[in-house]
Amino acid sequence: MPTEITLLGWSTVLLFAHLMLQGQTATRERGLGWNAGPRDGEAAPLGPLAGRAQRALTNFQETWPAFIALALALTITDRTGGIGVVGAATWFVARIAYIPLYLFGIPYVRSLCWLVSILGLLLMLIRLV
Template sequence: MTPELTYLLYAAILLVAHTLIQATFSDLSKGLGWALGPQDEDRDQNVIAARIERSLRNYLETLPAFIILAVIIALTDASTSSTATGAAVYFWARIAYIPAYASGIPLVRSVAWFASLAGLAMMALPLL
């Protein structure tokens, strides 16, 4: 398996973990009774839960590009040290993005986001 596909597997695991983290923070911020009930009424989340939800949404926006690039690289046997490093940069930046966004520290979230985009670019450029 190529390094890019290995990181694609890790990205899928991250998706599940990120979803569980988001759901846990969201449910806890709304109260145990709400979380265990039918969840019919809307309740506001606390600030951190809302940030984690937005970080998950952002991950879902970039994940398709990563999937496409990893699959193209594997199918065309185009894996290089640059594309492998790009996959690693994307993955680790996406992990860093979660606490960076949740913390609310100015610029930290943006640095992690730009790093993940740089990883995607490192994967895409050799294919052009």
């Protein structure tokens, strides 16, 4: 199985990690009753940690579809390997590193990490075209 597809599977685990982190931090701040209830009405604003977890999840969701498309396209066109796999691994590692950088509020390095993940996607695209 191509490494790009293996990383695609692991990226789904990373999505679940983001979802669990965001859900747990929001529940800690808003309470179990809010989480278990219908969530009608206006929700209490998120504090710093839950807000960062939400924004990190949203940011992941913005680049994840491109990763999915590129990993599948590389596999379907039999262009896996080379700089494509380097790009996929770069994207994946950068997305893992992004989480604690965002949660701890580390500026600039977090932005650089995001830029590295985009570079990974570009490497995958270069391999594809």
